[in-house]
Amino acid sequence: MDTLLQQVVNAISLGAIYSLFALGYSLVFSILGVLNLAHSAIFMSGAFFGVLAVNQLGTPLWLAFILAMVGAGLLSVTLEFVAFRPLRRRNAPRIAQLISSIGAAILIVNIGQLIFLQQFGRTEAYFPRELVSLDPIIIESLSIRIAPIRMIIVVVSLLLTILMQYLVGRTQIGQHMRAVAFNQQTAALLGINVSRIFVFAFFLAGVFGGAAGMFYGVVFLNVTPFIGEDVALIGLTAIVLGGMGSIQGAVLGGYLVAGLQVISVVLGGSSYRNAVVFLLLFAILLVRPQGLLGQSESTRA
């Protein structure tokens, strides 16, 4: 029982990271209509910018976090300009954009490898252990230990999620994003600069993906150019589970996938956790392809 409660605590902080990642993924999908498979590389870049800021520039954690978000956001915008916009201008089919995003992911990971080698001498770097106080918060009555950084992650993740919800639901630019997501031509006729909305959406998605990557690095301490692979399938499963293009769906999906992973680790050992995620993805696609909070294709207008 003790370990179960402890695992729930772990699942929540992991879920916070996954949901941040899935939010950005989902946002770009809803605007673009295409999965941006380079989003996992953006995730990696967040961790990378963070570890670079802390180790090479000696910045405090909060500043590294902001640099990671902005850096990943700008990289994400670069993706829009290099990997997506030229294809859209040519009315390329969506599959071409999807493949372009895979290429961009490989390119970013390779560039990451080069810079890691140049900066750290190997394709691996570590956040210093003493970065955040390691004294865990111990709740005696429930006999659980919570690392303070995990609390920070959950709180910041919730704040960012609320910010996203507010931006998309309550502001003019959010309204314009929803109009563009619905139909680009209609949005343009309403005086909305569609290209600008694309740039904004990619930036926002990058900020969220970068924040998730930075948190992931801080929790597991080590950062490699390949950590995006850890979350690529998870993010996809989270947004498919929650409902493609739905903010609440992405968040819910992130937490559910994290919960499932932790349960599978408790029951069967960590080597099965990605297999379980894949089985879940497969099952959703069969049983409820529109996801938990998504609308079915036929009612989506």
Add this chain to the structure above:
Amino acid sequence: MALLEVDNLHTSYGAIKALRGVSFQLSEGQVISLIGANGAGKTTILNTLSGLLRPTGGRIMFKGQDITGWRADRVAKLGLVQVPEGRQVIATMSVQENLSVGAHLRRDDLADTELERIFSRFPRLSERRMQKAGLLSGGEQQMLVVGRALMMQPELLMLDEPSMGLAPLLVNEVFGIIADIKALGIPILLVEQNARKALQVADYVYVLERGLIVKAGSANDLRKDPQILSAYLG
């Protein structure tokens, strides 16, 4: 000087020439109608004027500015507002949000006043203001997109087939709305299949055939024209 001057406009879809040199003018306060058979190029004209399509030749002047080849959002910002064919409400937004989504283009700060005016003009939209626009009937959606365009404070309103697919009673209502907008002094460029109705509301009419204007005249004259009578008014 005319509000809108279209000079020798050419537009192509790949190798297919949809417009082959269209010229016409529209002045302040005027309602102009483009009539013609399916595929004559009526919608292509509107889509080219609004910037959804790029012309391959010719010139478009609006409010004295050369807007040829401008992006659609810039054209809309200048006050040339298109209500596209097939209504195109944003189904995922509420009725009220659909109305307000274009209000950022207003140059005055009377968006709330306009919104209330639209709701009192279209009481059925007012009753459903919090409903998702995708749930409205075809007639209600048509009122919604016209209202949405009015929220953008248009200096010229382009309506593409506003009566298409509507029951006869609703067609009359839509043309009543067009007459109201005209009475507000907002000029209108109307594309219609329903030539009889178009001739009733328009001041001046251009007849299109295969990408060319083949006839032009005041609505009064064209109503009596035997060719028009047989071809479009059956």
